[in-house]
Structure formats: structure tokens, C-alpha cells
Amino acid sequence: MTAATPFWRQWSYSEGVTTIQIKNVPDEAHAILRQRAASAGQSLQEYMLSWIERATSRPTVDEVLARVGHRSGGHLSADAVVQQLRHERNER
Numbered sequence: 001m002t003a004a005t006p007f008w009r010q011w012s013y014s015e016g017v018t019t020i021q022i023k024n025v026p027d028e029a030h031a032i033l034r035q036r037a038a039s040a041g042q043s044l045q046e047y048m049l050s051w052i053e054r055a056t057s058r059p060t061v062d063e064v065l066a067r068v069g070h071r072s073g074g075h076l077s078a079d080a081v082v083q084q085l086r087h088e089r090n091e092r
Contacts, residue, residue, distance in 0.1 A: 020052075033047065033048070
């Protein structure tokens, strides 16, 4: 700890960071990720953190379907929807 760095900041940083460790990463996959990180001008840690943040910033298809499945509303078959669309197009 340097004299210029407040103690609370170091404590907060070390206590507030979650760590993920992945074991048994194949050598080829590791090399590709390191190369991609270097191409992006990032360390492997920065590259993987960015990847994790992108992957978790939007819901998965299953999460969206689960949310939609809980909503109330009408129940139409695919055939009924297709027939209605064809009808509306023919009226134009």
C-alpha cells in the first residue's frame, strides 16, 4: 500500500470483486483467445470480462420465452395467424 492510496479503497476493491476461474481450457482455445485479446488491444482478462458482459447484457431466447409464456392473452394457432395475415394482405 502506498501512502497516497487510501486504505478503504484497497479494502473495497479486494472485497467487492467476484472471481471466476476456468480450469482445463484446451491449449488451442487458450491460444485463440489470447490472440483475439491481443488483436483487440486487451489483456486476456479484459477480453474475457468484455465477452462476459456482452453475453449477460441481453436475455437468452429461453429467458424471453419464459417471460412471454407467463403473460395472459389469446391463444391462436399458427394456421390461424397465417390465415389472418393472408386475409389482411389480400385486402390491400
